[in-house]
Amino acid sequence: MVENRWFTVTKLDEKTFAISEYGHWENVHSYLLLGTKQAALIDTGLGIDNIKRITDKLTNLPVTVITTHVHWDHIGCHGEYERIYVHEAEKDWLTDGIKGLPIEQIRKDVSHGITKPVPDTFDPESYTPYTGKPTDVLADGDIIEIGSRPLVIYHTPGHSPGHICIFDAAHGYLFTGDLLYTGAPIYAFYPTTDPADLIRSFEKVSQIEDVEKVFGGHHQLGLDPSILQEARSAAHGLKERNLARHGTGIHEFKNIKVQF
Template sequence: MKDTFAALILSALTASSGVYAQADIESFCADLPRPAYSALEKRPESTGWFELYTVAPGVTAIYEPFQWQEVISYLIEGENRAILFDTGNGIEDIKAVVDRLTDKPVTVINSHSHYDHVGGNHQFGRILSVSTDFSREMEHGLPNEAVHEELSGPALCKSPPSGATAETHAIKPYSITGTVKEGDVIDLGGRKLEILQLPGHTSDAIALLERETGYLWIGDTYYNGPIWLFAPQTDLKAYRASIARLVALAPTLTKLFPAHNTAVEDPSELARVQAAFEKVVTTDLAPDAVEDGMAEFRFDGFSFIMRPDNRHIGDE
């Protein structure tokens, strides 16, 4: 990893360190599991770290509820092959879980290359990605100093079973073995997944669309919670265009599968996200909170965290 890039990641994490307040994590842990999970089928393969839920036929949400990110990866199975959409924080062994769920060949595709979605990539031999400077840079992993807070006391509801600690945690290097691009269709046998490139949250952000069912795996472009739009890789104008594209697509969708917090959301939420985003970037709406140089704009069910000095992008 280039030192300058690692420094940018570390700077972004430090700037958002207010999320690690002890009172916040205690409240967060006390509210688990989220009520939305009571409506889902919990899989018996769940472990002491990963909770597994059937969210659609052939689709398993691999949820990490005991760490503040609440990352959700998805195993999507066809008749012949499977896709693992994201690999989590890399705190515990996600490959062992996947191996218990399927004996089909598994290919990893990441919703984007932020550290909390590529942490288990190093365990897999086939990884597909869009080709951007950011995705290629992240192949080098991240050092302990950039991600140690992910295992700090205030970030955890329980200690990882493996004994991983803040002193040892890092994102291990991995190798991208092939590329995908907008419009590519991956045939798993009996189900086809289309690549949608959705830059904004990062330059390499994508979604997976199953047109036949109306399912959309949406990554971090939207989830129920604070949406990070402050990282060095964020482009607010691109995010605006990506959200507008999804709102136009929403009437054909039946389920959203986000990468954090809750595994199933209604596509109608996308129009609310678009309206809220426009209010933030085109008006003088006051933030609901400002901490460590970041402004948070809160709406019902989600919020945006931004750098206040570049939030206005006009109404073009």
């Protein structure tokens, strides 16, 4: 593990790195995957500091950004990279702005709960999420090939309409973004979320075979694949009790919390 002033870099294996922002209350994780021809960066973090300073140190390969979903805390440094992929359902969020989330709320969320020194370039009063045209759009079942490391795209809506998970089949790593993590509630209470879609996505990822490790977008870094079966069980329980609806509150399971 390597820590600089803002980012903490954890070497997951020789070709995989987590780039974490533990100085912010959201504990955001981005992930750099090295192939033989290029690298993939899953999300670009908060944008409080420039994540490209880190990826430039870790690889000389051309970097393609794969966006798990278009929320401000995962697209903070998209503007530093030339190639950006996003699911087709959120292409307009990337070009036109995040739906249903006012800039005042975003600036409030980015500016509080900071426990590490921030760079002089960070000004929460002028903080504005990235907008721009993606290089390409993704759909369920697409495969991104970075060289001897196929990355399979799973469309997993619920937290947002175009949310995706990425399965690194060569290593057995499943990157779940904000669909699945532990340490805080998984959010599906915004107007742009869909609780029913979220639990269907829980069921979908629980069926992926040969998963060795699960890596979410926040908090605990690296989860045992048994979390997928817990998500499936949670989905079943929520459906049985007719709780997959906005306004039903926080539902707690062994390791997972979901807020509708």
